[in-house]
Amino acid sequence: MLDFTLTPEQAELRAQAHDFAVNVMRPVARHYDNTGEWATPVYNKAWDLGFLQALVPKSCGGPGKTQVEEALVCEELAWGCGGLYTSIMANGLGITPILIAGSDDQKKQWLTKLVEAPVFAAFSLSEPNAGSDAGGMTCRAELKGDKYIINGTKCYCTNGGYADFYTLFASTNPDKGARGTSCIVVPRDTPGLKIGKALDKMGQRASNQVELHFENAEVPAANLLGKEGMGFIIAMKTLDQTRAAVAAGGVGVARAAFEIALDYAKTRIQFGQPIFSNQAISFMLADMSKKIEASRLLTWQAAWMTDNNIKNSKQSAIAKTFATDTAMEVSTDAVQILGGNGYSRDFLVEKCMRDAKLLQIYEGTNQIQRLVIAKEIQQGN
Ligand SMILES: Cc1cc2nc3c(=O)[nH]c(=O)nc-3n(C[C@H](O)[C@H](O)[C@H](O)COP(=O)(O)OP(=O)(O)OC[C@H]3O[C@@H](n4cnc5c(N)ncnc54)[C@H](O)[C@@H]3O)c2cc1C
Structure with a gap:
């Protein structure tokens, strides 16, 4: 039903x-x-x-x-x-x-x-030399007595400059690669943790991303989540759950751009008629609407599966890819529909286009999502 x-x-x-x-x-x-x-x-x-x-x-x-x-x-x-x-x-x-x-x-x-x-929390998985290949991380957490001693550098940590604590992924057993990673909660005031400067970005400029530098930072061993070696699984399960919220972001950005473009197309007169009267424009808007509706349904499906404890690696990757590619396509088309005004900062569509781009990159790029989908369908899921 x-x-x-x-x-x-x-x-x-x-x-x-x-x-x-x-x-x-x-x-x-x-x-x-x-x-x-x-x-x-x-x-x-x-x-x-x-x-x-x-x-x-x-x-x-x-x-x-x-x-x-x-x-x-x-x-x-x-x-x-x-x-x-x-x-x-x-x-x-x-x-x-x-x-x-x-x-x-x-x-x-x-x-x-x-x-x-x-209070803000921040998820810290990415490193300068381990982005898509997160399992190749080199940040090290060594157990000494009742403390982990952490050394290494993390990057692109969203909310990192203002977070009260971090869910940090670090290697507790480098010989085991991805299976040797663990997740540890690190409070902001940890001695040995230095917060780098904020990333200057193309879009989503109101958000904050920083590098985290750990130099013999000491954290209680009790801050380990789950068991040692479970870090990579925790990270992947986290992203399966949260990608629906990124997909929803794609729907929202696309809808914002679409509404402005639709309104503009109905009111902008060229050659004596609204530009919407040109099939070239109305079909663009029809495609935008079609993709936004489909994106929302995929988003709700992925989120509903999490809520019902159904494995959704494939569906959350599909929702994230489809909805955020939609945000990029729709906002780019919206800029086109507004012509010169679309390129101007007087209208919001240029911001939507810049904001959309990041959605295709963070929480796993859309290329990596396609790898996930391919692996799932290969396994018959
Ligand atoms: C603004 C912003 C916010 C972020 N927030 C967070 C955060 O809060 N926490 C966090 O941990 N990380 C965060 N990230 C990091 C983000 O998840 C990574 O940028 C992303 O996973 C890609 O890693 P990378 O930038 O190192 O690119 P790379 O991994 O170097 O990839 C470069 C390009 O190669 C492609 N590529 C790589 N491997 C393959 C492959 N096998 N097949 C096909 N294509 C491939 C990628 O898709 C990409 O196009 C954020 C990044 C940004 C820019």
């Missing part, structure tokens, strides 16, 4: 997120895109509404939203601003390793922080 009807609570949540996007995000989106400043007032309001800590379970005092609900919220937030959306969405990414592998005590220790204040 299929039913795409939202419950009254879900419809209310989506309306609340849309209202936040319209009234809080959109008015300041251009400012934070221009300056790259950290948008504390926006994040404080997102916390008031429960979006920043949406995935914190009720057992830890949080809203305990499902992945479908997270996707509903994320679509609206990305519609509001791709950069501000990423900061909020990445808080869910930062805590998901704890949700997956943390003990009850660890969940209480770390996740209640997000309920008590607008």
